[in-house]
Amino acid sequence: MSTGRLLPVAVLVGAALLALPGCAAGGSELDDTSWELESYGPPGELIPAIEGTDVTLVFNSFEEKVRGFGGFSCFFGPYEMKGDSLTIGAVQCTESGVREEAVLEQERAYLAALVEAESYEVKGDELTIDCGNITLVYQRAGELGS
Numbered sequence: 001m002s003t004g005r006l007l008p009v010a011v012l013v014g015a016a017l018l019a020l021p022g023c024a025a026g027g028s029e030l031d032d033t034s035w036e037l038e039s040y041g042p043p044g045e046l047i048p049a050i051e052g053t054d055v056t057l058v059f060n061s062f063e064e065k066v067r068g069f070g071g072f073s074c075f076f077g078p079y080e081m082k083g084d085s086l087t088i089g090a091v092q093c094t095e096s097g098v099r100e101e102a103v104l105e106q107e108r109a110y111l112a113a114l115v116e117a118e119s120y121e122v123k124g125d126e127l128t129i130d131c132g133n134i135t136l137v138y139q140r141a142g143e144l145g146s
Contacts, residue, residue, distance in 0.1 A: 035056065
C-alpha cells in the first residue's frame with residue numbers, strides 16, 4: 001500500500017472521530033453515567049430523598065440530554081458542561097400515577113433545583129451538584145452501555 005494513501009485516510013478518520021459528540025477531547029466524567037439522588041436541600045441542611053422514590057439523573061453525551069425519574073414523573077432536557085460548570089435547560093416531564101403529596105413536593109423541589117445547576121463535583125461514587133441555594137447529592141448508579 002502506498003504511503004500517499006494513508007495520510008488522506010488518517011485525516012478522514014480523525015475528522016470523523018472529532019465530529020462524534022462525547023468522543024472528542026474534553027469529554028466529561030459525567031458523560032454516559034447514571035446517578036441516584038441521596039439527599040438535597042440548602043447547603044449544610046441536606047435531607048435524605050424519600051425512601052423508595054428512586055430519583056435518578058442520567059447524562060447521555062450522544063444526545064447531550066439528561067433524563068431521569070423525579071419520583072412522580074420521568075423528565076428530560078438539554079445539558080451543557082464546561083470544566084466544572086454545569087447548565088441544565090428546561091426539562092419536560094411525563095406523569096405517572098403516583099399522587100402522594102410528599103413525593104410530589106420532593107419532585108417539585110428537585111426539578112426546580114436541577115434547572116438552576118451551576119457546577120458539579122465528583123468524588124469517587126458521589127456527585128454533588130451546586131444549584132445556588134440548593135445542593136443535590138447523588139450516588140453513582142452505573143454507566144450507560146455497561
